[in-house]
Amino acid sequence: xxxxxxxxxxxxxxxxxxxxxxxxxxxxxxxxxxxxxxxxxxxxxxxxxxxxxxxxxxxxxxxxxxxxxxxxxxxxxxxxxxxxxxxxxxxxxxxxxxxxxxxxxxxxxxxxxxxxxxxxxxxxxxxxxxxxxxxxxxxxxxxxxxxxxxxxxxxxxxxxxxxxxxxxxxxxxxxxxxxxxxxxxxxxxxxxxxxxxxxxxxxxxxxxxxxxxxxxxxxxxxxxxxxxxxxxxxxxxxxxx
Numbered sequence: 673x674x675x676x677x678x679x680x681x682x683x684x685x686x687x688x689x690x691x692x693x694x695x696x697x698x699x700x701x702x703x704x705x706x707x708x709x710x711x712x713x714x715x716x717x718x719x720x721x722x723x724x725x726x727x728x729x730x731x732x733x734x735x736x737x738x739x740x741x742x743x744x745x746x747x748x749x750x751x752x753x754x755x756x757x758x759x760x761x762x763x764x765x766x767x768x769x770x771x772x773x774x775x776x777x778x779x780x781x782x783x784x785x786x787x788x789x790x791x792x793x794x795x796x797x798x799x800x801x802x803x804x805x806x807x808x809x810x811x812x813x814x815x816x817x818x819x820x821x822x823x824x825x826x827x828x829x830x831x832x833x834x835x836x837x838x839x840x841x842x843x844x845x846x847x848x849x850x851x852x853x854x855x856x857x858x859x860x861x862x863x864x865x866x867x868x869x870x871x872x873x874x875x876x877x878x879x880x881x882x883x884x885x886x887x888x889x890x891x892x893x894x895x896x897x898x899x900x901x902x903x904x905x906x907x908x909x910x911x912x913x
Contacts, residue, residue, distance in 0.1 A: 674708040677701070702726045710913060717886070717913060739771070795912055797828060797905065798882040799892055801838030802858075808834050808904040816908040820862055820875070820891040827862055827875065830905030832894045839876060847874045847894050862893050883911055 681701040688694045706722045795812045798805060808830050818827040836844055839858075846856035852874060860875040875893035882888070888911045900906060 674705040677708065678705055699726065702729065721913065793912075794903070795883060795907055797830075797907055798880075799828075799830070799835060799838055799878050800880045800882070801835065801876070801878050803840050804837045806835055806838045810905040810907040811901060811903040812909045812912045813906050814909040816906050818862065818864055818893070818908075820860060822860075823877075823891070825889050825891045826908045826911055827873075827891050827893050828881065828905055828907045828911070829873070829893050829895060829900075831898075831900065832896050834904045835892065835894060838878065843876060847876070848896070849874070850896070860891060860893075862891065864893075881911075883907065 678701070681697070685694065685697065688697060702725055703722050706718065706725050710718065710721050793812050795810050797808045797810045799808060810828065810830070816826075816829070818829070819825065820827055832848060835847075839847070843856040843858055846854040846859045848854075852861065852872060858876045860877060862873045862875050864871055864873050873893040873895065875891050878890075878892050880887050881890045881892070890908075890911060
């Protein structure tokens with residue numbers, strides 16, 4: 673949705689001639705795109721996301737312009753006026769294909785590097801239920817993309833024992849049922865797909881979830897004996913922004 677808005681604005685910007693209006697619309701479009709991409713970001717966090725997105729866009733645009741002018745000098749054709757700015761036809765199609773491949777490789781490598789640096793780290797998650805609160809030592813993982821189907825909320829996976837103090841006895845019994853035969857008020861069944869195949873994870877909607885001091889909207893799913901790498905749970909990296 674955010675990228676679609678950016679594409680629409682990119683076309684609309686061609687028809688805006690006023691320089692001041694162009695700058696205002698550009699900043700506004702970037703802010704709206706960040707608002708769509710990071711709906712849970714608030715206050716200073718949202719400003720950081722917007723500034724980072726806008727800064728990267730400026731750097732990317734400058735880099736593309738520099739490469740474009742450089743290639744224009746290298747492969748300059750029979751221009752009527754050598755001082756004429758480069759246009760698309762000045763650079764051979766084969767060169768653009770090579771640049772496209774290089775760009776894809778560079779994007780992939782950059783994504784892998786930043787994914788390793790920020791995709792996995794230890795995060796303390798406070799889960800508040802009707803009975804009490806628990807603090808879980810979780811692993812922030814960019815690969816945790818599980819969502820609860822009814823609300824679309826991201827899912828935090830934690831060990832069953834960690835949330836015993838949060839929920840009442842009836843709900844805990846239902847969450848502990850190995851064959852999911854028990855029912856209780858607030859019980860959620862969340863479909864999951866992994867290496868071991870498809871399965872249903874029992875879960876519940878907590879009263880609140882707090883990460884880095886900020887409340888997040890999320891559903892909690894529980895696992896009994898799964899190895900979580902020494903952590904109490906796994907939290908989607910999208911909730912840790």
